[in-house]
Amino acid sequence: MNPIQLFDPVSSTFTYIIAGPNDDEAAIIDPVDEHWERDLAHIERLGLRLVYILETHAHADHVTSAGRLRALTGAKAAVPSGCGIPPAELQLCDGDVIRFGKEETIAVLHTPGHTAGSMCYVWRGNVFTGDTLLIDGCGRTDFQGGSAAALYDSVTRKLFALPDATRIWPGHDYKGQSVSTIGWEKQHNARLANRSLADFVVLMGQLNLPRPKLIDVAVPANRNLGLPHSV
């Protein structure tokens, strides 16, 4: 089973809709505020009902539509417990399992590094990696409690321990790529394959990336599920 993969070209963010075969309940992962109508249209066209909205972390580069989707559908918001998103119904911890539909399960992996609270979600041979592991890359580690050493540990000990055939669906891609596998990234990832922890920490420390333009707006908004704080 592959997810439905949707893309926001402005922030290069992927959103995913997942549902079991011949099932009518769906979950959505990392929805983007500007696309709430597009996403609900997909759920409607597919004959699905939204029951869970998952966030991999409190994003710094775009605002989530989680609060809006929750209000419109009655779905529950499920977020990493360490990301400071108090309005969500489910505060997820490592090892939690979310169940929906006839027999769908989402296994929750705490993968700190991009942010201290970041989570990955495993469903039917797929892993949704948010900004922890990207295709041939990884998320930055220089804000929101980010840590290169923690990211190295999360990827090499937790994600690379998944079966090689596990499909990786990242939170972003900037080169037109859509999906990878644990086996391929373990062998080829430009930042993480065959690199020591010490080398990785040096590499990440030298990136000198610009501060995300939206961080001062997006993070506070996302800690309220994308809703204005007065609501």
Add this chain to the structure above:
Amino acid sequence: MNPIQLFDPVSSTFTYIIAGPNDDEAAIIDPVDEHWERDLAHIERLGLRLVYILETHAHADHVTSAGRLRALTGAKAAVPSGCGIPPAELQLCDGDVIRFGKEETIAVLHTPGHTAGSMCYVWRGNVFTGDTLLIDGCGRTDFQGGSAAALYDSVTRKLFALPDATRIWPGHDYKGQSVSTIGWEKQHNARLANRSLADFVVLMGQLNLPRPKLIDVAVPANRNLGLPHSV
């Protein structure tokens, strides 16, 4: 099973990679010339081997990478017999079945209308509709033997006869949409739902669309699988 859906933002063309679960053989549908490296990278990362390259028709808005992918992988090109693409190994007719992998089958539907030879392909509850049926729309019918009456017949008698839950993966989308279902399009498609043949023919006759910019280059190239004619 959903396909891997890839997008060309220049021509708004979707390319699809399909493979069975735990299988190592793949087929690709409507690959775009500029993205041959991206597409092969996906096939490699997924641990797959390309065995078929399918075209839904001879495209007028982009050039296929079919010939190039065939040369690089040894995959067979499979094209509609009525599209005038002589170098392809498989000249498909309505009702043909393509088999690959452990137990994958692609059923071939001849759906004239966008072009006289256009085909749709059915795989595991999905239909790849090329430019015959789009999400909430349909392809134009004013060149390459196109016919509004034929398209109406192809969609209402052949595609709408598929089970309602069948997922529609179109050849293009211009509004950020990715997937629909037969059931939804039957009820809501802006051009075809609840419209008579006569009304549809009038509607299509009044579109007055500009001639595709690339048609004089793309169609001859695509009739040679995207390769220069001297090769």
